[in-house]
Amino acid sequence: MKFQPGLSIFRVSWFFGLLSILLALPAFAKEPWNVSGHENGEFLSTQMQLWQDDTGKRGVNDAYRAFVRGEFSDMPKSDSTGLKAGALWGHVRLRNTSDEARLLHMEYVDHQLIYLDVYQRPWQLEDRSLAVPFSALANISMLAPFEERPVAHHRFVVPVTLAPGEELELLIRYGSADKGFFFPKLRLWSPENLRQVQVSEVGLMMFIGGGLLLMVLVALTVGVATGQRLFFAYSIYAIAKIGMWWTMVGLTHQFLITKDFHWSYMSINGALVIASGIWFSRIFLQSRRYTPKLDYGLLLMMWLAFALVMAAMVHWEGLAVILITILLLMYPLICLGGILRWRQGANEAGVFAIAWGFLAAGLLAQALRDLGFVDHNLINYYWPVVGSFTEMMVIMIAMGMNLANLRRQKDDAEYRYLVQLENRKSELESLVKERTRELEKAKSAAEVEARTDPLTGANNRRSFYRLGASLLRRSIHRDAPFSLLMFDLDHFKAINDTYGHGAGDQALKLFASTLKEEIRETDIFGRIGGEEFALLVAGSDDSVVQTAERLRKKVEQLRLVVDDQEITFTSSVGVAHYGGETTIDDLICRADAALYQAKQSGRNRVVVAADAEGKSLSSVPG
Numbered sequence: 001m002k003f004q005p006g007l008s009i010f011r012v013s014w015f016f017g018l019l020s021i022l023l024a025l026p027a028f029a030k031e032p033w034n035v036s037g038h039e040n041g042e043f044l045s046t047q048m049q050l051w052q053d054d055t056g057k058r059g060v061n062d063a064y065r066a067f068v069r070g071e072f073s074d075m076p077k078s079d080s081t082g083l084k085a086g087a088l089w090g091h092v093r094l095r096n097t098s099d100e101a102r103l104l105h106m107e108y109v110d111h112q113l114i115y116l117d118v119y120q121r122p123w124q125l126e127d128r129s130l131a132v133p134f135s136a137l138a139n140i141s142m143l144a145p146f147e148e149r150p151v152a153h154h155r156f157v158v159p160v161t162l163a164p165g166e167e168l169e170l171l172i173r174y175g176s177a178d179k180g181f182f183f184p185k186l187r188l189w190s191p192e193n194l195r196q197v198q199v200s201e202v203g204l205m206m207f208i209g210g211g212l213l214l215m216v217l218v219a220l221t222v223g224v225a226t227g228q229r230l231f232f233a234y235s236i237y238a239i240a241k242i243g244m245w246w247t248m249v250g251l252t253h254q255f256l257i258t259k260d261f262h263w264s265y266m267s268i269n270g271a272l273v274i275a276s277g278i279w280f281s282r283i284f285l286q287s288r289r290y291t292p293k294l295d296y297g298l299l300l301m302m303w304l305a306f307a308l309v310m311a312a313m314v315h316w317e318g319l320a321v322i323l324i325t326i327l328l329l330m331y332p333l334i335c336l337g338g339i340l341r342w343r344q345g346a347n348e349a350g351v352f353a354i355a356w357g358f359l360a361a362g363l364l365a366q367a368l369r370d371l372g373f374v375d376h377n378l379i380n381y382y383w384p385v386v387g388s389f390t391e392m393m394v395i396m397i398a399m400g401m402n403l404a405n406l407r408r409q410k411d412d413a414e415y416r417y418l419v420q421l422e423n424r425k426s427e428l429e430s431l432v433k434e435r436t437r438e439l440e441k442a443k444s445a446a447e448v449e450a451r452t453d454p455l456t457g458a459n460n461r462r463s464f465y466r467l468g469a470s471l472l473r474r475s476i477h478r479d480a481p482f483s484l485l486m487f488d489l490d491h492f493k494a495i496n497d498t499y500g501h502g503a504g505d506q507a508l509k510l511f512a513s514t515l516k517e518e519i520r521e522t523d524i525f526g527r528i529g530g531e532e533f534a535l536l537v538a539g540s541d542d543s544v545v546q547t548a549e550r551l552r553k554k555v556e557q558l559r560l561v562v563d564d565q566e567i568t569f570t571s572s573v574g575v576a577h578y579g580g581e582t583t584i585d586d587l588i589c590r591a592d593a594a595l596y597q598a599k600q601s602g603r604n605r606v607v608v609a610a611d612a613e614g615k616s617l618s619s620v621p622g
Contacts (some may be wrong), residue, residue, distance in 0.1 A: 034095050
């Protein structure tokens with residue numbers, strides 16, 4: 001057989017082309033997450049793939065091309081990638097297999113991230129190009145005002161809405177200013193489940209903060225009574241801890257510094273806690289006198305804490321992260337000092353060592369988690385927080401043991417201490433009551449949000465049906481007339497297509513706000529669908545028709561200005577008078593038929609539905 005160069009080259013090219021496709025296939029082999037609507041903190045792990053952008057400057061298109069080339073890899077065995085420069089990209093698919101829209105909340109599990117950007121597009125297996133580009137779903141930054149977050153949560157949360165049967169492809173960018181630890185395994189929640197967990201978490205931090213505050217008051221009281229600087233040092237240490245944990249978990253950004261927050265505040269707070277904790281420990285253990293060699297290590301930790309403050313102030317994130325990790329790994333030195341003092345005969349130092357050992361273990365677990373040696377979970381996430389609270393309580397006991405040696409000589413100071421403690425207890429109870437009222441207020445606001453349509457402020461479909469069923473029962477019981485009006489914005493799709501969906505949203509809001517101003521407080525107004533609204537009105541048939549015509553004319557007079565262009569729109573109205581129906585759905589069907597007739601008859605008119613006896617529809621043209 002003769003050698004055919006062209007054919008051989010073709011075969012080799014075909015072989016390598018097939019090989020490149022096979023190598024890229026793993027990037028597309030991951031199954032999507034099937035959204036159930038009842039997610040309760042499940043982790044996106046097996047469905048997530050990652051790619052490291054060392055420069056931190058690659059865009060979404062660059063990331064997608066890397067995905068197509070098969071450069072994305074599976075999640076690491078541990079949840080943390082370790083200390084990395086630049087940014088990390090994640091790829092995942094979400095699928096809604098139900099026949100109704102689903103709202104999903106994706107939560108970033110840690111507090112150290114500075115930027116979280118999420119991009120979406122419909123999943124297209126047959127087209128891996130960028131013919132359909134990615135659109136920005138969320139751009140969240142720790143440096144931005146808290147009110148700009150799409151979900152009011154102390155951690156980064158991204159809402160994702162999937163239409164019935166829709167499958168989305170997401171590219172997620174985890175970013176830091178310089179270097180940072182990334183925990184790319186997102187958690188999935190339904191909005192209600194996330195809200196319940198958030199209330200519990202905030203309650204826990206309130207409890208811990210209140211407990212630490214009580215310890216501060218106790219220590220200050222004892223310090224004033226005894227004149228010992230040990231108790232003043234303890235108070236400063238406890239106050240620093242309150243600020244640090246509120247800042248670390250995101251509550252400071254959410255409730256206190258809502259507009260000009262910066263990541264450096266976390267490093268500065270951490271450095272202040274470490275410095276004040278070492279100062280307190282050196283006083284308690286008298287390390288300079290009894291353990292001078294170990295005291296040099298404690299002094300080194302203080303200097304590293306001051307260096308951390310400076311690095312944070314000049315915004316050297318990479319150096320700040322390295323320093324805080326070194327300090328966390330050095331924390332067992334303080335526990336060692338307690339053990340040495342206990343061996344020298346100071347029993348209270350043994351209690352101190354137990355307390356500090358529990359905290360040091362939690363901080364060590366956090367450092368190992370950040371470095372990627374252990375998995376992220378609720379235990380090692382909250383261990384340092386709970387460990388700090390436990391440590392302060394046990395150290396309070398140790399200081400009580402120290403104080404017991406002086407009690408026989410200070411009975412009068414003890415009496416004053418108890419009196420002041422009771423006063424501070426009352427103040428704390430008032431503070432707890434105030435916090436409880438705030439939580440109840442937040443709960444009420446959440447309940448209102450659950451009943452209303454987020455765009456227009458009208459009752460949502462679920463709330464409208466519930467209120468309508470209640471009105472139906474009352475009307476049957478009292479034999480009182482009422483009617484249902486169905487509104488539809490004429491040619492609404494043309495507004496969206498011509499002026500954009502933003503203009504369409506403004507039109508919906510203007511329409512809804514206008515109707516809410518024109519109706520009575522007893523009337524029930526709700527958004528049923530995209531541009532469909534419903535209104536339940538009590539009164540005679542003639543008065544209801546007059547009301548419908550008045551509202552139609554009011555809508556006809558509305559003017560909306562978008563980009564210097566004036567937009568006008570009208571509304572078709574279908575009216576159904578109550579005629580013995582047993583459900584709101586039956587009444588809505590009649591009103592919907594009248595609305596359909598109004599649109600078929602030329603729009604911008606009121607059509608009254610046929611009554612129960614079968615009389616024909618009547619029309620009031622615009």
